[in-house]
Amino acid sequence: MLCIQRATLLTPDEQIDDGVLLIDRGRIVAIGDAAHIGVPADAEIIDAGGLIVAPGFIDLQLNGAFGEDFTWAPESIWRVAEGLPRWGVTGFLPTIITSPLQKVAQAQETLEAGPPSGWRGSIPLGLHCEGPFLNPQKKGAHNPAYLRAPALEDVAAWTPDQHVRLVTLAPELEGALELVQTLAQRGVVVSAGHSMANYEQARAAFAAGVRYGTHLFNAMPPLEHREPGLPGALLHATEVTVGVIPDGIHVHPAIVALAWAAKGPSRLSVVTDAMAALGMPPGRYQIADHEVFVTEDARGVNVARLASGTLAGSVLSMDEALRRLILYTGCTLGQALATITSTPADLLGIGRERGRLRAGAWADLVFLTPTIEVVRTMIAGVTCYVREES
Template identity: 40%
Template structure:
């Protein structure tokens, strides 16, 4: 079936089109054309102003809709998490399993493979965050479960057929040779939860690490004589940086300065690091047997440690525009296009052009979400 979307401006990921129609066929974008070129038999969806843009792509989602991926590492858990975030505009995401026992980690990987094979809407790959981290920068990860990577881990990870596959590690718990082997197998290696020095970080980048997980948080900081991982990430033009724009994880002045300072074009990615509270009235959940609580939009363990976020991607867009002062189109790229490029999905995600998926968000002038489509199928927002 051919459907044309009319009445809103269209942002295709690079250019804004006024007085145009987006034509979709079979869940894919066919063209963006003047309305006068539409045939008489084309079905139309009329939008009342606002902007039609690529659906959001989130590379770090621990949970949503009351479900934590670590507690439900199965297809139904993935389905629930994806459905919860779709209501906030995330049309593609990486379910993220944090530090846990090996059986949980590998069950999560197998579940994502099954979910992708079964076409679960929104499931685009996996992010494994830990357990190969540094206890010194553990954040909310259980230190009892953090460990070094061994040969069996490396073999099992490289054998996984899930792609995209994002793996967060600390150089303290993996070797340069292991990073190289992971990257050669097509796994995107990110540095995080680490006290690595600037020089150590650059050695890991040279070995094949290509990203940094939630910039500033749980990592060595930018100092005047030791730039740390923050400085290394900002200084490396080919290294991508995920960041959490929620006002709790990083001070807006620090985040704004870092985003302006980052070397390299299009290497910044807004992420949510979302927990089960997103899309749920549930204020309390368990994280490796420890209680985490939501208060005033902030998630913490009993000792005050931040435990992920209560952020959605539409909330991230609001923060980027309203608090950090980003242009709307650049903020949309930070929430969608850049992540798709990093994951190698730019042909199908993060843009609206011939051959891309009809994964779309419709936002009004107040930046409120008015509609979401995944593969041309509307998502119920209620």
């Protein structure tokens, strides 16, 4: 039995001061304040005095890190996952962008084979297939040579059981709505993105089963007052969750605040869309088969772009995304935490297992300072990261 005590617990639905967590065989067995939770005499104690303990962070869109790109080298998923706990990430969707379909199959095989012996790290919760059924007019950093028209035979093996959890497509493409219905019936979360869909086409996609919007405002038409388009439809739909990259580059801070006001913590999902340069210095990297140039801008922030100037993912860590969301919106830490814990977990249908501190859930935990710096990360009750003292 493991006991975490003297913590400020953010579940994130409530705050428990002088909190106690009891963990057994990787799962939370009891949670509450010290006055109501007894500590077993033989428990191993972790004193979290002065720290906030929250659910582990979940990133629904991660292209790679530490110089590795998942699309170029799907076998790198387990290597990258070992390093993600330093930013509080305990679960993530490795994202495979537009490429030959064999790349998705290779990533499925990588997850099916499981981690190497002795491995410890963030849990790949399934794949995010971002493409290849995207609109060429909004291709972004995706190679147009590999874009395809929606076809059911291409997704025959795309199911949660075969490790595909999220698919981004352009719903206005011919045949897309049939694909949406098929994938949604299998339990795959379908997202609208890299799309020129107008408002009516977007609403038809929601009716067919689209429940997510990939990086709101990016790679979609602008929001206009007479033609709200896809972004307007995403903001208006109460049943649809939207992803946002709050790095101050992909979306202006004021627009992040407007998205927050429209969707709130239960329908806004913060993602990093980070690529191979995460955790690395400026330089040249890859996203799929494109070369990406990562440079430091005038603010001292690293920016990833293709040679054409097109944004190519981000170099944003999840803990920094959390801090920026609070800065841009004025929300509380508990509210912000929901966007990277319970909200993505609920979207994936795993909200009872992950994303909250509750009895029966996996003990995926992040220990934070009051200034929201990660000092310890635990996955299934095992410490995978401890910050070195400076």
